[in-house]
Amino acid sequence: MSDGPPIAADAPRYNFREAEPKWQRAWEERGCFHVADLPSGQPPKYYVLEMFPYPSGKIHMGHVRNYTLGDVVARYKRMRGFEVLHPMGWDAFGLPAENAAREREIHPAQWTWENITTMRAELQRMGLSLDWSREFATCDPDYYGHQQKLFLDMLAAGLAERRESWVNWDPVDGTVLANEQVIDGRGWRSGALVEKKQLAQWFLRITAYAPELLAALDQLDRWPERVRIMQAKWIGRSEGARLRFALTRPEAAIREVEVYTTRPDTLFGMSFLALAPEHPLALAVAAHDAGAASFVDECRRMGTSEAVIEAAEKKGYDTGLRVAHPFTAEKSFPVWIANFVLMEYGAGAIFGCPGSDQRDLDFARKYGLPVIPVVLPPSADPNTYEVGDEAYDGPGTMINSGFLNGLDSERAKEAAIAELERLGAGSREVNWRLRDWGVSRQRYWGCPIPVIHCPTCGIVSVPEADLPVQLPEDVDFRPPGNPLDHHPTWKHVSCPRCGGAAQRETDTFDTFVDSSWYFARFCSPHSVVPVGRRAADFWLPVDQYIGGIEHAILHLLYARFFTRAMKATGHLSIEEPFAGLFTQGMVTHESYRTAAGHWLYPEEVEKLADGKAIRRDTGEEVAIGRVEAMSKSKRNTVDPEAIISRYGADTARWFILSDNPPERDMEWTEAGVAGAFRFTQRLFRLAENIAASPKAERPPQFSKTAHALRQSTHRTIEAVTVALESFAFNVAVARIHELANALGEAERSEPDPGLAWARREAIEAVTRLIAPMMPHLAEEINTRLNPASGMLVAEMPWPEADPDLVAADTVTIAIQVMGKLRGTITAAPGADPNSVISAAMAEPNVARALAGKRIVKQIHVPGRIVNFVVAR
């Protein structure tokens, strides 16, 4: 990438290469962004936090977007007089470091710390208003040691427990695989068919808080609606019944099967019972039935991913067992093992009602099982109604349902549950989709779980004095499996309780644990306890949290739970960590592909005037592919470092803010960046032209032109303020463009003293309005306008709009007849409705449309519209 053209010293151009480092140093020297753990002053606090990055190597455009958005908020709130906490750190444990270790024989710690060094420098070049004195990485023993303490407290409080659960097992590598490491049912490295395997693992009891986590969503009024909906569905409260089906003959001492259903009303529509492949009864059958065993094996090879299991073709195996129906003892139904029944949800078994559930219907059609309609849709004819290809799961009237016949489905649910309870066959139950959080990982690069397994005493907590349990540094990644497990000495310890030979837990925590409390640690990052209580009480909750929508469920739900668990164990006073949440969209780019099918990076491609694209080196024409999320595999990435060195941080920031609403995906385009760059130069020139003439006295009267400019200035202040408050940064940018256009027009107008004053007022306002978005340019313009002041824009207050200049002089009102626009009139704001309506009727075009018609209704929305409804 070229360094760009030399910039002549005397050219009135903004030299960002010189200015950006200069202002970054100035902010640092003045400590503009440092705050105390416990500030002593009066200002209200504001905690801005962006999701901290995983140190993958270099920052990418998604980071630039995320941290730009957060920085705008932080700088704006600072100018509004808040004491702003804006920290940064590193989500430093995780799988990629271990992959790098295996692939390139570099230690995960070295790889991680080198990445952090690189990425910290990149972030610093963006000019972010961060308090770097609070920086930490989750792989610091200091951080994870405190995390171990939090876990031990939760264990003591009964919020952690150990139980069996399933993992993806690669039998060749002898390793547990992440879902993303399973490709088409095979291990990504070995290619071996993956199996589910049961392991003893640690769980955090998030389900204990399910009702609270659901109920509190209503109070999160500064969270996006869609995130709250997604979380509510994920927690998934349902009301239904748990009921037991008796087997017609026992199987391995199992006499009945429990089922959970949300549709007890449809029990008469049952045609089969289906078990999850991991269900004890399924396993009991498989023990002596080769067909069942092979089907269960096949299901195990699908791995643990819900997306894979649910998207797979519905398949089953008839065990030959039958169950009696609780309402009609004479009838019995076949028991199948089905690949779409999840062991983790409900009772791990369902009754199939093909008429009322699409999956059950698909299954019944495939295996020739009966389909009995039991719910008649409201508009259907009871004499002819049949279930075709689509199951009906809506409300309706019960048919073919014995004692439930004629009831609507809601009342039938109640009646069915009452009957189940009378028969002793089942009972009402509230069920949750949410499962407990499995936190054990069989990996090296994570926080060690601080327990010891003693053959005599069982599970023993590591004594607090021995924390942190540190990762050993001398590890060997060549053998398959967990390096902690095959380390020669690390796991061998004596039991803290009985002193006998014992072994450390070799599992480490899920990295979501690390990110579930970092926001609290930032309040007092050097505290000797996990969270300095007074600092946390002062700063928390986070006022504005910003990050990707991909974290809408897991990370945010885990952090909400962890905060409650930390309160329960005496570490925090709050329940909800994030009072405000903003979720940003992705950064996308065109992709380019040669005829031979090779992806090319944008910098390898030249776009021609006719819209086509060629390879720079060979001139070969390349196909322009879809605009999609930047990814290394498609090579449609743009390196932020290259953009910043070529155009400067302010240009990158401005472009990111200018085009799209931040919650939506944005397309990175060369033309867009170039436009942002031109605007930085344009603003700089406008400012230089004003700085060149001495400050004018404020005149008692303003010319019409000057007054109009002043109105633009104050309306822009007003509009930008509203836009920033509502995250409409693209609108804020547009308003500033407008004011720049007005300044350009003023530059060309007949000069007068009042206009000179108004121009300076306008550019001073622009300087502050752009300061959150283009902080370096704002400082540079400010020193030129006020060379002697010594003030930094970073320390200035936000401008205030004069309401008299904001108010509109006149409004244009649209006049419709029967909803069709027929003309417009102008009126004073708040004009008398009668005079507006008579003026509307007098408008010539309107008068023509009304001629000879009788007005039956007139609608007047003051300041906007008049609509006449006439008789036909």
Place this chain on the structure above:
RNA sequence: GCCCCGCUAGCCUAAUAUGGUAGAGGUGCCGCGCUUAGAACGCGGAGGUUCCGAGUUCGAGUCUCGGGCGGGGUACCA
């Protein structure tokens, strides 16, 4: 599969949480000016079944229902 979201000039998008004249701003295109602020600059202009189909309403880009396309999540990627 299931849950959630998005779709407006060639392209990105605005249109007060609450329905009221479809266009603020950028980019691209066309034209004019200037001839050096050069990766030019300044000014002007054209450009539309608001994804499709129904419904509610005096009035729908906005609300409801159905469909299409695209995206996020799906519990061990972060």
